[in-house]
Amino acid sequence: MSLLDVRNLTVTYAGGAAAVRGVDLRLEAGRKLGLAGESGCGKSTLALALLRLLPAGARITGEVLLDGEDVLAMKWGRVRAVRWAGASVVFQGAMHSLNAVHRIGDQIAEPIVLHRKATAAGARKKAGDLLEQVGLPAARAGAYPHELSGGQRQRVMIAMALACHPRLIIADEPTTALDVMIQAQILRLIEQLVADQDLGLIMISHDLAVLADTCDRLAVMYAGRVVEEGPAQQVYEDARHPYARALSAAFPRIGDPASRFAPQGLAGDPPDPAALPSGCTFHPRCPVALESCAEEDPALRAAGPERRAACVLVGPPGAEAPAERATAEPATGEALREPGARGEGSAGEPEALEEARPSTP
C-alpha cells in the first residue's frame, strides 16, 4: 500500500472555479515527490487539500488515501488526529507561521501535548531535542521568533513538523524566502531528516532545478492539472510535455554555469481558472500546438517507463504522434463546470488554515 494515494482530486474555492482538477498522485514511504509549476497553477491548493486545511467554503472531491485511510471521508476528530501525527506541513515564510509572542520551545511543544505524545515537561524536553536535530542549540527554545534569523526560523518550522513523528512531510516552498546559501542548507537538512526517519516528502516549488536536485520524482502542474510526472532527473533533463520543457528551460542547471546565462522564458501567462481555454489548457502558449489541441484535452498517459504526460504529441511508447503542426487560435475562454462536491468548513464544522498551526496556548 502506498503512503499517499491521491485519486481524482478536484478543489473548488467558494464562488470560484476549480483550482485543482482531477489530480492523481502516489507516494511511497521514504520517497520524495516534487510538485512544480508556475504561480497560480494549484500547487499550494493541492497540498492544503491533502490535510483539509483549505479555507471555509472550499469544496473537495476525490480521494486522499493516507496509509489507506481516506482523509476526505474522515470525521473532523480523526482529521485533527492525522494532522501533525500522520502528516504535517512546513509552510513558506516561517515568520507568518510562528506566533510572535510565544517562545519557540513552547510552540514546538504545543502539538506534542495536544496529541498526548508527552506531558508538558516531557514535551519541553522533546522540543529541545528537536531543535538539536535541526541544527539549533536546545537553549534557543527560550527565544522568540524575532530573535532568530530567517533560516533559523525555518529550522524551527521543520522541528515543529517532526514533533509528532508524522510519516509524511509536505513542504510548501520551504526555502523561497531564504538566500541561496541558507536555502541549500535547509534543503540538505530536509533531505537528511527524511532519509534518517524514512519519511515521505512532498516538496512544492516553482523552481524545477531545486526539486530535481532534492526529489526522486517530479510532477509538473499546469492550470490545476498534472501534465507530466516521472523520475525527477528525467523530467528535468528531458521533459516530454511542452510546458514541462519550457519550465525546465527557465531554470539554470545546478552545476552547469553556462546555463545560467541562457534561461528561456515562456511567453504569456497561465490561464485564469474561471476562463480556461478549450481543449488543452496550454495550447494558446504552446510552441508546438496542433489545430486539434484547441479541442482535445489529452489525459495523463504513459510516456515511457514510469513516466506520464498529457500531450497529444507524446503518445504511449511505440505509438506514432500526430505530425501536422498549426498555429492555434488564442483561447476564447470556456467556463469550467464542476460536479457536486464535499464542502470544507461547511456549517457546524468551521475549519480554517490557522487550526493546523500552533496557536496561543
Ligand SMILES: Nc1ncnc2c1ncn2[C@@H]1O[C@H](COP(=O)(O)OP(=O)(O)OP(=O)(O)O)[C@@H](O)[C@H]1O
Ligand atoms: N483562498 C482562496 N480563495 C479563492 N481562490 C484561491 C484561494 N487561494 C488560491 N486561490 C486561487 O486558486 C488558484 C491556485 O492557487 P495556488 O495558490 O494553489 O497556486 P500555487 O501554484 O500554489 O501558486 P503560488 O506558487 O503563487 O503559491 C489560483 O487561481 C488562485 O488565485
